[in-house]
Amino acid sequence: MSPPPQIEFRGIAKRFPGVQALDGVSFSVAPGSCHALIGENGAGKSTLGKILAGILSADAGTLLLEGRPITPATPLEARALGIAMVHQELAFCPNLSVAENLCLGDLPTRRGGWVDRAALHRRARALLAEIGADLDPARLIGSLSTAQEQLVQIAAAIGTGARVIVMDEPSSSLSAGETRELFRLVRSLTARGITLVYVSHRLEELFALCDTLTVLRDGRHVWTGPIRQTTPGEVVTRMIGRELRVETPTHLTQTLGAEVLRVEDLSSPGRFSGVELSLRAGEVVGLAGLVGAGRSETLQAIFGLDPRAEGRVFVRGQPLRLGSVDAALAAGLGLLPEDRKRQGLVLGLTCRENVSLAALPALSRFGWVRRAAERTQARHFSERLRVKAPNIESLVAGLSGGNQQKIALAKWLARSCDILLIDEPTRGVDVGAKAEIYPLLDELAREGKAILVVSSELPELLGLCRRILVMRAGRLVGDVPRADATEASLMRLMAGVAADCAA
Amino acid sequence: MSLSLRGLLRFQESGLLVVILVLGAFLTAFSGTVRAPLFQQGPDGTRERVFITDANGERTPAFVERNKFLNAQNLAQLAKDTSFIAIMAVGMAFVIIAGGIDLSVGSIYALASVAGALVLNHFGPGGPAGDIGLAGSLAGAAVCLGTALVCGLTNGGLIVALRVHPFIVTLGTMAVFRGVAFVATQGQSVGGFPQSFRDLIRIEVGQGLSVMPLLVMIAVTVVGWVVLSRLAAGRRVYAIGGNELASRFSGIRIERVKLGVYLMSALAAGIAALLSLGYYGGATSGDGQGYELSVIAAAVVGGASLSGGRGSALGVVLGALIIQMINSGIVILGIDQNYSQIIIGSVVIAAVVLDNVNSWLARRRLQKASEG
Structure with missing residues (x-):
């Protein structure tokens, strides 16, 4: 024995x-x-x-x-x-x-x-x-x-x-x-x-x-x-070989608009280097990579949150000042961060207050918040995103992960951002809410918003995106069009395994 | 009907009101009575003593038994004492809701008082410039409030620029501001203000109720309430106190908001200082010693969370009232003055414990609700 x-x-x-x-x-x-x-x-x-x-x-x-x-x-x-x-x-x-x-x-x-x-x-x-x-x-x-x-x-x-x-x-x-x-x-x-x-x-x-x-x-x-x-x-x-839960999105058939975001030679010491990418209106581009490949860091640098970032970012052809969230916001960018409880939401405030958090200047007159307009807006977006909350005055802390994510997204829609940087759209979100978030992103793309989405779930990227960029160890190592992208091909790029190994 | 009832229950400060009523009832019941001479309005409009003529034709002065707590004089005193702390507590509410702390309010109060006093003395009856009427009083008020704002700018500027914890910065400026006040006056009391200035602030109605501090307190509370709950600026204060990182990710200019809240706190201390100049008619560098503790205690008892994100202007004013009622209760009940510190300190800790229990219960409710 x-x-x-x-x-x-x-x-x-x-x-x-x-x-x-x-x-x-x-x-x-x-x-x-x-x-x-x-x-x-x-x-x-x-x-x-x-x-x-x-x-x-x-x-x-x-x-x-x-x-x-x-x-x-x-x-x-x-x-x-x-x-x-x-x-x-x-x-x-x-x-x-x-x-x-x-x-x-x-x-x-x-x-x-x-x-x-x-x-x-x-x-x-x-x-x-x-x-x-x-x-x-x-x-x-x-x-x-x-x-x-x-x-x-x-x-x-x-x-x-x-x-x-x-x-x-x-x-x-x-x-x-x-x-x-x-x-x-x-x-x-x-x-x-x-x-x-x-x-x-x-x-x-x-x-x-x-x-x-x-x-x-x-x-x-x-x-x-x-x-x-x-x-x-x-x-x-x-x-690989997870079930594909994403329905084929409809934004794929539309013709793309003009280039709205171009990133040239963006680097941040010790995080990533030489990132180049371009995003057009109505396009959904994925950013794949293993944990630590520098995907979230790239999004944050584009959004002005990395004071050490170097390189050039253009929004609709205009150069964007790096290291300034103000500049990024003014250019129409919005970042849905990975850790929504820490970075995305003020949990102790209500749904209404979180939705209007980034839109206060537009919602106020002489510094007074126009409460009727604020309520209307919060109601509009929670209906549109199908947020399940008792009402717009409920504290965000009490909502489920999926509904919190919708509120975090509503914050940028309320500001009418047209370039959305989305980091892990469905992290900590249950299956039901995932099935609602995907069509939502599709709908936003159809409206002409440009979306750059980071995800660790390959089926999610394969289902949503027109193109998938792959990062490994801080560098961009691939730009795979939807037609050529499979979990296996992406995984090989992410892990750095030569294609012949997979034969 | 049910709507208004729900509105009342959602009124966060209702718990504080209950505490105040219970405390008031308790003090009324246990304070005992005092014999006070009875007055009445004479035919020529003056106050005169009331005498009782007994069967033998002897006139003896009449007395009434009055409750030691629940009488007009005591309540007027309580209102005045509360006003000073409450005004500063509203300013402190801004800082605490934004997740900071301002230990220097007592020293700002002293420095602003002294600066204002030096100018008022200059234009006072015995001063080198002589009493020039309203202009002199205005100059004194402007210097008093301006000094406070400079102090607030110093606090906020150091906190934002050096990224040092506000506790450390204001602990330092607490000593610095008081030191400057001491040097400026060489430790002497400054008085001799224009009479018109003093008369304005000492207006009394009824049985010795000074309305000026009370009116200013109400005005400050209303302004604080409007800014915090109705203006975009106030929303940003709650946001950065609730989650500074998420606020930054939402494009809120954290530095500007922080500078603003320390200015508010200092301005409130300046307003309280200005009132004290008129009320007491003098200032020394030792004024307002220990006020920071009363003010922070009032804010905390009034429901402002030291971890930021929670609190209201009305709440901290009610908190100030509770603190002053306890202070006044200690005198009325004849408890040794030396116990007052112990009692106040215990009340503050009890308030924080209650608040923690309350938010723990709320969290559990939320958890249950989200699971269900």
Whole structure:
């Protein structure tokens, strides 16, 4: 009889408001293996990693560690079971030193509560040496690079006796040299018998490092098997193939108007560089890319929110002053941001007040808000966008994600923006509201509005757009017309997999 | 009928009114009575004592038992005391709703008082320029309000330009403004104002009710209410307090709004200072010490949220009334004055706790509603 798997997932399910993140996922991870977890943005791979590490808890299903069911409710409980996670979010106190962070749960003290600094540094140095990391334990965490902070996280995990380490996109913000270092460390960890669950969407990396691979799609388990038995092309095919939920939009048949937005050589240090694009009245253009490719950053720079942006942006042939939201607004641009609760809406105000937020100058006379006009406008747009709210005086905080998104969109329609930059139109929006938002965008395009839409959901872009631009690592790497665009072709561009691999 | 009832229930300040009524009833019930001589209107229009002639023909002066709290004199005193704090609290409401804080209002009050006093003294009966009538009073008022505005501009400018937390900036200017007032007066009290100026502000009606502070308070409240709830400028104050990032994404000029709210707060302190000049007839650099605490307490008790985005002009005025009623209650009930700080401080914390509980309940209701 073979030994039980290190980790086994049995029918794991997790629901977030409006979206089923995981739906009955079952597979197992062999001891001492480096197990890759891959899928598109939003496929559920990070959620699964977080459930294993006790950051989230599953709604249904069983988690088994060496054959015994476990229910880690907190990261601390997972730690006690020997499961740790290395992730991008701040895991440490940036204002304390490496040594203090490493020993935070159990600071060596002398009598009277004095911190034993010598013992502290000795212990920290031993932990770092364990993984071959050459770091001064006295340095502040805040002064470290992402790669160095990862080393400290891994040292902390090993130090607490972790046998399973979940790594969530560990290479996403590393340089090439740092990535090589990471690979060396990963190999040395598996050589010591530590089991790694490696979450990534970089195919070449997984093929270089991992021995087993699991593909998730739309929260469902698609395939698990030895990595030697598959190819990057096959994996791409398995990752995609979501159902197309978008009806063919009607704006595609109309003739396009004049060019309204042209971006030339737009760059922002460390975010993206050399972005060129053009948008015509009535056109819907998609912007695809993996997380971190610089899509949202590009939209924000066009909208004047990035003071370090350089390059040229023309609106209807007129140069647009960069780094100024005022200038962008005056030129008729509107940005529907990705994080609508933080950037798009004032949750404590009513629907009416949010709709008129950007249109106050037009709605007021001598500084007085014309309340009748404001109410009429709010009513008009909430009817037009079919906002489901008790009435226009309801607080936005109480609306569902889809209805909040409609209010955020109404804000720009109330200002009669004719160039809309839309970042993740359906993030955190339930299926029903999605089906309402797509025709709405179609309708806006038919009215002659130019729409640039960023989305992590490829079917959404494939369904909505006339053209899809693809970004990878801060650069524009493709401009695919609708007829040639498939999930596979876009995914290959996004992940940087050569076309012949997919054969 | 049901519409007006709903309107009344939605009236956010109704809770504060209930608190005020309960507090008033409590003070009336427990304050006890005081014997006060009885007056009546004489045939020639003057006030004269009332005497009672008993069976033996002896005339004894008549007294009435009056409630210590619920009597005209005390209420007039309460109204005047409330006015000063309430005016400044309306200004503070702008700052707090926008998500800021202004610790320097007490010092702005002192500096504006002193600056105005120096000018009024110059044009006073004993001053070098002599009493030149209305022009002198106007000059004093202009300097008083102008000084306050300069203080507000300093606060707002530093906060916007240096991007320093308003708590730090106004903590610094709190000391600076008072220091300037001290240097300007060498710590001496400044008085000797034109009589016409003092008479204007000390107009009394009935039994010693000074109407001027009261009228100004009402005017400031109405203006504050109109700006906050009816003008586009006020909407922007709520927006940046509710979500500064989203406001920026919506094209609101954050810097301009922030500068504006600190100007409003300073102007309100200046108006209160001007009233005090006429009312007390003098000013020193030590005036208004600790006012910032009363003013912030009034705003918080009146429902302004220190995390921004919530509050109203009427609410903070009612908050000021509650704070002053408690102060006055401490005197009337004969509680040791030294306890007043403890009581006021506890009330402020209790108000914030209640507010948190309230918004927690509201959040839960919203959550239930959105799930349902």
